[in-house]
Amino acid sequence: xxxxxxxxxxxxxxxxxxxxxxxxxNKEDYVHYVTNEDNGLxxxxxxxxxxxxxxxxxxxxKVLKKVKNRLITPKQYREDVERFKGGxxxxxxxxxxxxxxxxxxxEAKNQEEYADRVQYFSSRMQNDFYLLDGKDSLKCNxxxxxxxxxxxxxxxxxxxxxxxxELKEVGNTVKEIVKDDKVLVYDDKAFGVGPIKYKIRAKDIxxxxxxxxxxxxx
Numbered sequence: 147x148x149x150x151x152x153x154x155x156x157x158x159x160x161x162x163x164x165x166x167x168x169x170x171x172n173k174e175d176y177v178h179y180v181t182n183e184d185n186g187l188x189x190x191x192x193x194x195x196x197x198x199x200x201x202x203x204x205x206x207x208k209v210l211k212k213v214k215n216r217l218i219t220p221k222q223y224r225e226d227v228e229r230f231k232g233g234x235x236x237x238x239x240x241x242x243x244x245x246x247x248x249x250x251x252x253e254a255k256n257q258e259e260y261a262d263r264v265q266y267f268s269s270r271m272q273n274d275f276y277l278l279d280g281k282d283s284l285k286c287n288x289x290x291x292x293x294x295x296x297x298x299x300x301x302x303x304x305x306x307x308x309x310x311x312e313l314k315e316v317g318n319t320v321k322e323i324v325k326d327d328k329v330l331v332y333d334d335k336a337f338g339v340g341p342i343k344y345k346i347r348a349k350d351i352x353x354x355x356x357x358x359x360x361x362x363x364x
Contacts (some may be wrong), residue, residue, distance in 0.1 A: 170317055170356040174209055179355060180207045186350030190244060193251070193339045199239040199300075200330060200344045204322050205230045205313070206357040216364035220318070227313070227320055233288065234277070234309035236330060237302060245299040254338070266336055267291045267301060274333040277307045280326035284308055305330075319357045324348045 187202040209226040254260040272289035288306025312323040
């Protein structure tokens with residue numbers, strides 16, 4: 147449950163964005179905006195005993211995750227934008243709804259089935275993602291399974307696809323502009339729940355406020 151302070155802060159953030167249209171946000175507020183499910187960039191589906199989460203990661207969000215709380219110079223920012231340009235990125239997470247137990251062992255009948263699921267998550271799973279972007283059907287060309295060995299209830303996957311999203315210079319950063327809605331499809335082979343689809347609307351991506359960074363002048 148969110149604290150009263152956090153609820154007030156998020157409400158104030160929404161008020162600013164609503165009043166100003168395409169507002170600019172500092173690093174902390176930008177992260178809050180992108181990761182709030184109300185803004186259409188994070189989507190959760192519950193099927194049987196399992197939760198499936200999909201987070202769209204705009205390029206500015208990728209840059210902020212990389213630098214974390216450190217100051218960044220204009221040169222470093224541009225280098226990171228160049229690094230991520232040409233791709234579109236997602237974080238996909240799976241967990242048991244009660245957040246108890248090891249997802250990898252869920253309904254596995256023996257050690258062989260457990261080992262096969264580990265192997266699937268580590269490599270074969272990449273082939274079961276694709277992204278419908280306008281008229282294009284894109285294969286997942288960046289895939290990484292972040293195994294936590296029981297430290298977190300989530301199994302986390304980094305996904306990347308080719309992109310022709312426009313990058314527009316706005317303020318002292320860039321902003322992504324897209325034309326078409328995107329549909330990410332995961333054709334599950336681990337839990338027998340069939341294809342899972344997530345729609346990320348172009349409107350929600352284009353409505354992401356501008357990021358304003360206080361650069362390190364060194």
